[in-house]
Amino acid sequence: MALSGLDIFKLLPKTNCGECGVPTCMAFAMKLAQKKAELSECPYASEDAKTTLGAASEPPIRLVKIGSGNTAEVGNETVMFRHEKTFFHQTGIAIELCTSEGKNKLLEKIKEIENYGVERVGETLTADLYLITHDSSDPEDCLSAIKLAKEHSTKGIILNCRDDKTLREGLEIIKDDRPAILLQKELSDKDIELAVSFDGSLILTGHSYDDIDGQAKKAKAAGLNSLILNLESDNLGRQIQDNTILRRSALKKNIKSFGYPLFSYVRAENNFDLLARASALICKYASIIALPEYDKALLYSLFTLRQNIFTDPQKPIQVDPKVYPVGDPTPESPIFITTNFSLSYFMVSGEIENSGISAHLVVADAEGQSVLTAWAAGKFNGETIAKFIKDIKLEEQVKTRKIVIPGFVSMISGDLEENLPGWEVIVGCQEASDIPSFVKNVQLT
Amino acid sequence: MTFEIPRETNTGKIVEVTLGATAREGGTRSHTVTIGGSAALPFHFFEGNHSHRPVVAMEVFDKAHPKFPDALRDYFGEVLDKPGDMAKKCVSEYGAELISVRLEGTHPEKGNKSAEEAAEIVKQVLGSVSVPIIVTGHSHFEKINQVMKKVCEIAEGENCLINYVETDNYKTIAAACIAYNHTLVAQSPIDVNLAKQLNILLTDMDFPAERIVMDPLTGSLGYGLEYTYSIMERIRIDGLAGDKMLAFPMLVNPGYESALVKEARAEESDYPEWGSTEIRGAYWEIATAMSLLVSGAELLIMYHPKAVEAIKAKIKEMYGSRNGD
Numbered sequence: 008m009a010l011s012g013l014d015i016f017k018l019l020p021k022t023n024c025g026e027c028g029v030p031t032c033m034a035f036a037m038k039l040a041q042k043k044a045e046l047s048e049c050p051y052a053s054e055d056a057k058t059t060l061g062a063a064s065e066p067p068i069r070l071v072k073i074g075s076g077n078t079a080e081v082g083n084e085t086v087m088f089r090h091e092k093t094f095f096h097q098t099g100i101a102i103e104l105c106t107s108e109g110k111n112k113l114l115e116k117i118k119e120i121e122n123y124g125v126e127r128v129g130e131t132l133t134a135d136l137y138l139i140t141h142d143s144s145d146p147e148d149c150l151s152a153i154k155l156a157k158e159h160s161t162k163g164i165i166l167n168c169r170d171d172k173t174l175r176e177g178l179e180i181i182k183d184d185r186p187a188i189l190l191q192k193e194l195s196d197k198d199i200e201l202a203v204s205f206d207g208s209l210i211l212t213g214h215s216y217d218d219i220d221g222q223a224k225k226a227k228a229a230g231l232n233s234l235i236l237n238l239e240s241d242n243l244g245r246q247i248q249d250n251t252i253l254r255r256s257a258l259k260k261n262i263k264s265f266g267y268p269l270f271s272y273v274r275a276e277n278n279f280d281l282l283a284r285a286s287a288l289i290c291k292y293a294s295i296i297a298l299p300e301y302d303k304a305l306l307y308s309l310f311t312l313r314q315n316i317f318t319d320p321q322k323p324i325q326v327d328p329k330v331y332p333v334g335d336p337t338p339e340s341p342i343f344i345t346t347n348f349s350l351s352y353f354m355v356s357g358e359i360e361n362s363g364i365s366a367h368l369v370v371a372d373a374e375g376q377s378v379l380t381a382w383a384a385g386k387f388n389g390e391t392i393a394k395f396i397k398d399i400k401l402e403e404q405v406k407t408r409k410i411v412i413p414g415f416v417s418m419i420s421g422d423l424e425e426n427l428p429g430w431e432v433i434v435g436c437q438e439a440s441d442i443p444s445f446v447k448n449v450q451l452t
Numbered sequence: 453m454t455f456e457i458p459r460e461t462n463t464g465k466i467v468e469v470t471l472g473a474t475a476r477e478g479g480t481r482s483h484t485v486t487i488g489g490s491a492a493l494p495f496h497f498f499e500g501n502h503s504h505r506p507v508v509a510m511e512v513f514d515k516a517h518p519k520f521p522d523a524l525r526d527y528f529g530e531v532l533d534k535p536g537d538m539a540k541k542c543v544s545e546y547g548a549e550l551i552s553v554r555l556e557g558t559h560p561e562k563g564n565k566s567a568e569e570a571a572e573i574v575k576q577v578l579g580s581v582s583v584p585i586i587v588t589g590h591s592h593f594e595k596i597n598q599v600m601k602k603v604c605e606i607a608e609g610e611n612c613l614i615n616y617v618e619t620d621n622y623k624t625i626a627a628a629c630i631a632y633n634h635t636l637v638a639q640s641p642i643d644v645n646l647a648k649q650l651n652i653l654l655t656d657m658d659f660p661a662e663r664i665v666m667d668p669l670t671g672s673l674g675y676g677l678e679y680t681y682s683i684m685e686r687i688r689i690d691g692l693a694g695d696k697m698l699a700f701p702m703l704v705n706p707g708y709e710s711a712l713v714k715e716a717r718a719e720e721s722d723y724p725e726w727g728s729t730e731i732r733g734a735y736w737e738i739a740t741a742m743s744l745l746v747s748g749a750e751l752l753i754m755y756h757p758k759a760v761e762a763i764k765a766k767i768k769e770m771y772g773s774r775n776g777d
Contacts, residue, residue, distance in 0.1 A: 088689070090682040125725040127674065216455040244770030247495045247746065252457055260458050279762040282735055286742035287766070290681070291495075304727025307715075308673065308735040312743060315678040353675040361519065361712065440591060444561050 010060065012040035018056035019049065026050055042066045042085060067258050068266045070096070071208050071233050071294075074163020075184040079135040081235070081294035082268035087255060090320055096268075097317040098289045100309065101136035101165055101297040103272075104156065106148035113152055116301060117159050125307050128324050128349060132310035134162070138189065138272075138297040139177075141168035146176070153177045157184070165189050165210065165297070171197065178205040187235065189270075194222040199229045208233030210270050216252070223264035235295065237270040243284050246271065250292040268294030278302055282309065289313050324349040325375035330399060331356060334365030338406040341366045341451035343435065344392060345413060346373035346381045354439035362443035366451075367405055371395045378413045389422025396427060407452050411435040459499040462692035466490045466699050466750075467661055468503060471550065471613050471635055472584025478609035478633070482582035485550060487665070487750040488701035493688060494746055495770060500692075505771035506745060508764050509550035509586055509753045510542035511707055514565060514573050515557030520755075521716045523733045527757050535573050536580040543581045546757045547764055552586035552615065553577050554708075558599045559590045567602035574603050578610060586613040586637075586753065593621040604628035611635055613751075615703070616667055619650045626659050637703055639667040642679045644686050644698070651697045665751065666700045672709035673740040680704070681747045688748035702748055706741040707755030734758040742766065 016036035027048040029035040038044035039060070046052050046060050070083035079099040086092045102120055104113055117137075124133040137156050141149040149168055156164055157180060164181055167189040168174045178186055178201060186207040190198055194211055202209045209226060211234060213219035219236055226234055238249045250269055257266040271293045275281035281298065282305050288296050289312055298305075318324050328347045333356050345355045347370045359366050371392055373381035381387035392412075396402075408430050412420060414437035423432050436445040468489040473479025485507055492500025512535040524532065531538040535553060542548040555570045557563035574587055587603050589596040600614055601624060609632070616639035617625045629636045638654060640647040647666055655661060668687060671680045684702060691699035710716055716733035718726060726732060737759035741752050745763070754760045 088682070088685050089678075090686055123725065216457075220455055242769060242772070243766060244495050244497065244772070247770070248497055251496065252498065255458050255460075256455075262455075278731070279734060279738060279758050280765065282738050283742050283762045283766045286739045287746050290743050290746045302727060303725060304732040304735050307726050307732070308739040311674040312677070312739045315673065316681065316743070318678050320678070320682060350671070350676045350679060353671075357675065357712070360714075363518075444592075447561055 010040060012037040015039045015060060018053070018059055020051045020053070022051065024051070065263075065266075067261065068254070068268065069232060069234070071235055071268050072163075072185055073099070073136060073165065073187045073208060074161070076161025077135070077163070078185070079163045079295070084254070084292075084294075085258065087251075087258065089316065093319040093321065094317050096294070097313050098293055099135040099163075099295040100306070100313070101138040101295060102134050102301050103138045103140055103297055103299045104152055105140045105142050106152050107143040110148075110151055110155070114155055114159070117155055120301060121160050121162075123303065123306070125310060127311060127314060128326055130314060132307075132314065134306065136163045136165055136295065136297075138165045138167055141166075141170070141173065146170060146173040149173050149177055150180065153180050157181055163187065165295075167191070175201060178207065182206070189237070189272075194225055196229070199226055199231050202226075202231055202233070203229070208235055210235040210237050212237040212239055214239055216249075216265075219253075220262075220264045223267065227264070234267045235270045236265070236267050237272070241274070243287055247287055247291045250288070254292045270295045270297070272297045272299075274299070278305055281305065285309055286312055290316055323375050326352045326370055328370050328372035328395070328399075330401065330404060331368045331370060332365070333359045333368050336365040336367050338404070339452060340364075340405070340407065341411065341446070342369060342401075342405060342407050342409065343367070343411045344369040344371060346371055346376060346378050346387055348373065348375050348377045348381070351377050351439075355442070358439040358442035359446075362446045364446050367407075369396065369399075369401065369410070379415050382416045382419070387416065387419075389419045389424075389426045392419070392423055393426030409433055409452055411451060413437070457498055462491055462500060462694075464491075464692045464694040464696070464699050466688075466691055466701055467664070469635060469662055469665055469701050471586075471611060473609055473611040473633070477611070479611055480578065480582070481584050481610065484611070485584050490750075491692070493692065494748055502771065504750075506750045506752065506767055507549040508547075508760055508767070509552050509751060510546060510548035510760060511552040511554050511588070511753050511755060512536075512538040512542065512577060513554050513556065514570060515563050517556065517712070519717070520711050521729075521733045523716070523730060524711065524755060536576040539577045539581045543583055546760050548583065548760065550584050550586055550613075550751075551577060551581055552588050552753045554588040555596075555599055555603075556590055558595055559592050560595055561592075562590075564595075567599045570599045571602045571606040574612075575606055578607060584613070585610065586615050588615040588753075591618070591621075597621070597624040600625045601628045604632040604634055607634070608632040613637060613665060613703075615639075617650075617654075619646065619653065622650065622653060623657070626654055626657060629663070630659060635663040635665065637665050637667050638700075639669060642669045642671070642676070642683050644683060644690065647683075647687060648695070648697045651700065655697070661696070661700070664700045665703050666698075667703045667705075670705045670709045670740070670744065672706070672713050673736055673743070674715065675709070675713060677740060677743060681743055684744065684747040684749065701750035703751040703753070704741075704744045704749040705753050706737050706744060707753050707759075710737040710740050710759075711755050731758070734762075738762050 256262040472481040489503025616637035734756040
């Protein structure tokens with residue numbers, strides 16, 4: 008049963024001591040109700056409060072961290088659909104390193120992956136984790152792969168090794184780096200002991216809800232909370248369904264044994280299939296996916312999808328306010344202006360490109376708002392645009408002295424001309440999709 | 453424990469829409485294709501039926517867009533400019549379940565082909581394949597109204613999917629669809645309320661509900677996909693919750709949208725971290741299509757043969773033998 012902020016407030020000391028990091032008990036109670044804080048942060052909570060709040064105050068899905076340098080944080084999600092709030096922790100993408108590939112090849116691969124990152128709307132997108140799979144017979148292969156990864160990378164490591172002795176020796180190498188262990192057999196006491204002593208997390212593999220439930224309860228009873236669930240299925244439809252059921256059970260039915268991040272090792276016939284599977288899993292609740300392949304074009308597509316899905320719907324992605332070239336503009340090319348709301352930018356730049364002309368697209372700083380919203384808020388008018396154009400020294404970059412403004416803000420054209428001496432303002436079309444015909448019919452330079 | 457699956461039942465159901473018409477129904481198609489009929493969110497097989505699985509259409513052109521990536525030319529070569537032959541190839545070689553004929557060349561600024569020429573192309577495609585046909589237009593109201601009226605007339609009885617009308621321009625085309633027995637796409641710009649409003653306008657003019665397909669407007673991967681994704685989820689949730697004006701099957705355009713983005717064309721030598729150009733376009737389309745599939749798309753118009761193959765295989769895997777076909 009979820010408790011309201013007021014219910015929780017009644018159980019708190021009401022001293023407003025502030026030691027929890029929040030100024031008042033009421034504010035702390037509200038945070039607890041939103042599952043953004045844990046009761047243990049209050050040093051004076053009564054036993055009564057602990058018992059009553061106990062289960063209710065824990066986040067419904069645990070946050071699990073892997074790695075110490077570039078830590079991958081997964082879990083702690085609170086909604087089924089991104090429009091209800093947002094998805095908080097993006098799917099961790101793990102690349103598999105198989106020990107059978109041999110030391111030289113692995114080193115080359117690790118170096119390449121470490122150097123790989125791709126820029127998109129102001130973010131550098133990279134892989135997050137390595138899954139080291141011990142698929143050769145010599146235990147030394149496994150240890151040397153772990154050493155290579157540790158030496159050349161700060162990404163977190165998931166170990167997939169069936170031999171207990173090798174696993175223990177491997178964990179010893181990365182004991183300070185919050186390792187994760189992928190278990191592919193029924194959980195044993197020894198596994199729990201290993202995870203606890205190396206401060207690692209366990210990825211539990213099961214084949215039914217009851218199986219997963221049993222293993223998670225066993226681990227939790229032994230004091231291990233860093234768990235990740237891997238409910239295996241070969242069928243993608245089944246996987247999405249399972250992920251949905253596990254997430255819904257944790258969020259809405261408060262089933263604690265399902266309140267952990269979800270893991271999927273993506274198997275596929277070819278890379279097209281691999282991408283299709285991975286894409287569906289990113290949308291539908293996988294916290295970590297492990298890929299058997301390193302393919303740059305595939306990763307770029309997946310990273311972009313992940314960035315899209317995990318964008319906070321209430322805080323649209325902003326693009327950097329500056330002048331963007333569309334095509335190959337010269338100083339004499341036409342100039343368009345829009346706001347730095349990512350979608351406005353994408354639509355306008357896309358349609359200018361479709362029109363076949365080259366142009367300068369000035370993206371003004373409007374705090375990420377769309378054209379009309381920004382205008383209504385006083386962030387996109389004659390004065391602000393003129394100031395922005397002066398700040399970026401546009402007159403030094405181009406010879407054109409005409410600027411096309413969005414048709415929706417035709418009312419600012421006079422004001423803009425007044426604030427921008429020497430410039431002519433052209434009122435453009437309202438919809439970006441009309442740009443190709445607009446540029447054919449209007450003299451833009 | 454014996455775990456009990458938490459089920460959420462829905463009162464609403466997505467309208468079933470049948471595309472195409474066989475001789476018995478007054479057309480010449482070898483079979484019809486029905487979409488919609490879901491009583492649960494996509495892939496929630498545990499709490500409701502999906503009467504029909506999603507389908508994949510491919511698109512042919514009266515005039516191929518000059519920006520289409522080389523990868524498409526590699527697959528289709530010169531038939532890219534021969535809609536009848538290309539349609540045949542899409543169906544027989546790549547397994548297209550429907551064919552969309554895109555009449556962009558009728559736009560006054562993109563070739564200004566006449567309504568008669570457009571109708572001739574549609575006729576040609578109807579003759580070269582036996583699957584149901586989609587006819588896709590553009591947003592030049594005056595011209596597309598002429599074109600679609602003519603197309604509806606010459607394809608009378610074929611139950612084509614006429615793609616599309618929008619709030620500012622629906623009456624002429626909708627009336628032609630009623631008069632000549634076609635199905636209609638209602639397109640709205642990534643907004644639940646605008647989508648609903650257009651459906652209300654259409655049903656107010658007695659347009660039959662079982663002949664409406666919605667297009668929430670597709671943003672490609674990296675170009676606003678997240679807006680389309682969430683609007684589709686919201687439309688579907690509301691439709692299943694009983695809002696009849698949102699309970700229509702949804703059409704998306706991952707092919708067209710992905711083919712035009714820079715990522716489908718840019719050379720690897722210019723963007724080494726983007727990986728191989730040859731496959732990137734297909735990848736972009738797959739990631740776009742897959743996410744739209746999980747957010748509720750029933751009809752996907754796709755371009756790249758490799759992407760079509762991958763998505764069709766996934767639909768088959770995910771829906772298995774659960775649904776009739």
